[in-house]
Amino acid sequence: MENKKLNMINAQQYIGWVYSDLKWLTEKEAELANRKRKELLQSLSNKVSYSFMQNKIHIGKLSPGCLICGQGHWSCMFINGLCTRHCFYCPQDRKIKEERPPEEDEGIIFDNPQDYMDYLEKFDFKGVGFSGGETFLVFEKLLTYIKKIRERFGKGFYLWIYTNGDLVDKDKLRRLKESGLDEIRFNISARDYNLHSAELAANIINTVTVEIPAIPEDCEIVKRCLTRMQKIGVKHLNVHQLSTTEHNYKNYIDRNYTFLHHPSIPIFESEIVALELIRYALDNKISLPINYCTNEYKNRFQGKGRRERIAYLVKEDFEELTSAGYIRSLSIKDLTTNIKKIINTLKERKCRNNLWALNDTETEIFFHGSLLRYINFGKCNLIISYFEPQLITALSPNEIGKQIILNSNKKVFIKKELVFQQKGLSAVAMQSFQKLFIENMNEKEVLDYFYRNYDLRTKESLNELKKEMESLITFKTWEHLEAGFPEIY
Numbered sequence: 001m002e003n004k005k006l007n008m009i010n011a012q013q014y015i016g017w018v019y020s021d022l023k024w025l026t027e028k029e030a031e032l033a034n035r036k037r038k039e040l041l042q043s044l045s046n047k048v049s050y051s052f053m054q055n056k057i058h059i060g061k062l063s064p065g066c067l068i069c070g071q072g073h074w075s076c077m078f079i080n081g082l083c084t085r086h087c088f089y090c091p092q093d094r095k096i097k098e099e100r101p102p103e104e105d106e107g108i109i110f111d112n113p114q115d116y117m118d119y120l121e122k123f124d125f126k127g128v129g130f131s132g133g134e135t136f137l138v139f140e141k142l143l144t145y146i147k148k149i150r151e152r153f154g155k156g157f158y159l160w161i162y163t164n165g166d167l168v169d170k171d172k173l174r175r176l177k178e179s180g181l182d183e184i185r186f187n188i189s190a191r192d193y194n195l196h197s198a199e200l201a202a203n204i205i206n207t208v209t210v211e212i213p214a215i216p217e218d219c220e221i222v223k224r225c226l227t228r229m230q231k232i233g234v235k236h237l238n239v240h241q242l243s244t245t246e247h248n249y250k251n252y253i254d255r256n257y258t259f260l261h262h263p264s265i266p267i268f269e270s271e272i273v274a275l276e277l278i279r280y281a282l283d284n285k286i287s288l289p290i291n292y293c294t295n296e297y298k299n300r301f302q303g304k305g306r307r308e309r310i311a312y313l314v315k316e317d318f319e320e321l322t323s324a325g326y327i328r329s330l331s332i333k334d335l336t337t338n339i340k341k342i343i344n345t346l347k348e349r350k351c352r353n354n355l356w357a358l359n360d361t362e363t364e365i366f367f368h369g370s371l372l373r374y375i376n377f378g379k380c381n382l383i384i385s386y387f388e389p390q391l392i393t394a395l396s397p398n399e400i401g402k403q404i405i406l407n408s409n410k411k412v413f414i415k416k417e418l419v420f421q422q423k424g425l426s427a428v429a430m431q432s433f434q435k436l437f438i439e440n441m442n443e444k445e446v447l448d449y450f451y452r453n454y455d456l457r458t459k460e461s462l463n464e465l466k467k468e469m470e471s472l473i474t475f476k477t478w479e480h481l482e483a484g485f486p487e488i489y
Helices: 002-021 026-044 066-069 113-122 135-153 171-180 195-201 215-231 247-256 268-283 295-311 337-350 369-374 427-438 443-453 459-479
Strands: 049-051 056-059 074-079 129-131 156-163 183-186 207-213 236-240 290-293 326-335 355-356 363-367 382-394 401-405 411-422
Touching: 002 247, 026 268, 056 268, 066 074, 066 129, 066 156, 066 183, 066 295, 066 326, 066 382, 074 113, 113 135, 129 135, 135 156, 135 171, 156 207, 183 195, 195 207, 195 215, 215 236, 215 268, 236 268, 268 290, 295 382, 326 369, 337 355, 337 363, 337 369, 363 369, 382 427, 411 459, 427 443, 427 459, 443 459
Parallel strands: 074 129, 129 156, 156 183, 183 207, 207 236, 236 290
Antiparallel strands: 049 056, 056 290, 326 363, 326 382, 355 363, 382 411, 401 411
């Protein structure tokens, strides 16, 4: 319930003043939508594969690029911005007239391959997907980046590109192959589902993938293309869910799409079409590997990968990285608390100094979660903070972060953005937090413990119990990624 409220608030902030112009599900419609999707998933349950904590559903194997993405080692490089098409669902501004320099999806501009390669090495990437715009509009630049990366990192580094196919020919495909390209992905929806360019590539590039958005109106067209894709040598079909930006929401309104209160505002009908395509392929014994890339999967696993790649460079020893990729910080700040007594206890237990630290005024002590068991919950006020590590181009004086030098010409910064903080929990709530997220005990057993031991001697204490229970549930947002498809509401 807490996550639902948070997502609804975030959706309103993300969309802004146009929120009321969009079509949202009523409570009854959401109930029917959940039922419809559940029935679809049940009809597929024993015939498909689930990967990445059941966030990704697919037939057959995933492409190597998709595996690298899910494992958190993918860099998406927008090599250019201009395009040869104006797709209604494009998340970017198609009114731009001038080309822009290459930009990584973290928002960092890389004017030359050397800076970019130093970035790839520093943050332990295993693969790059070159996107646009239309990548073939800057073909020579694209080729240079591919060659340089292949020379630097060798054959084990996976490289792929995205294209609509407009400018593809045999000569360019051969040059891409010679430069070391592993995979090429075609958005055939941009060209009325024309497969000619994909067929050309299938005879030259090792892995040819078709990657398209799940467009509700085009479901029957895609069904008719499946057998053809398989016949010409397409290795994978990736179908992804439509998501909303300021550049495409008006087109979605015109098509009467239904918007969902999830990150990036996905389209409900798009998900249903993707699942129906998988069911059609199974019913008709089409063996083409099909991967449905949900909006929630991207939010969860691409976000986690992004956070984990940079967190280790900015995290203190006394802080911890949660399984969701957030930095957790525990501290006590209370003038009535005997900080020295806590320090002496830690010293007596021979706890290493790098697992705890004091602030400059010696009124706040930070400590690793493993030391929480030595703290007397009845005599302290625990502060639980979660930070999201973010890669940025500059750090303002009041921001917590660190400068990362890539080379003599290029540097970036990692900011620790506070995303959630909780103070003033009762002793039993703090103990429950420790059991749940430090000791990783069974959730049901911990919640039973919480209810049994909560002090309910006053009327107000019942409201406090509810608030603290909501806090314990909210912590899960920053501690763990959720499994499976999210509730529709």
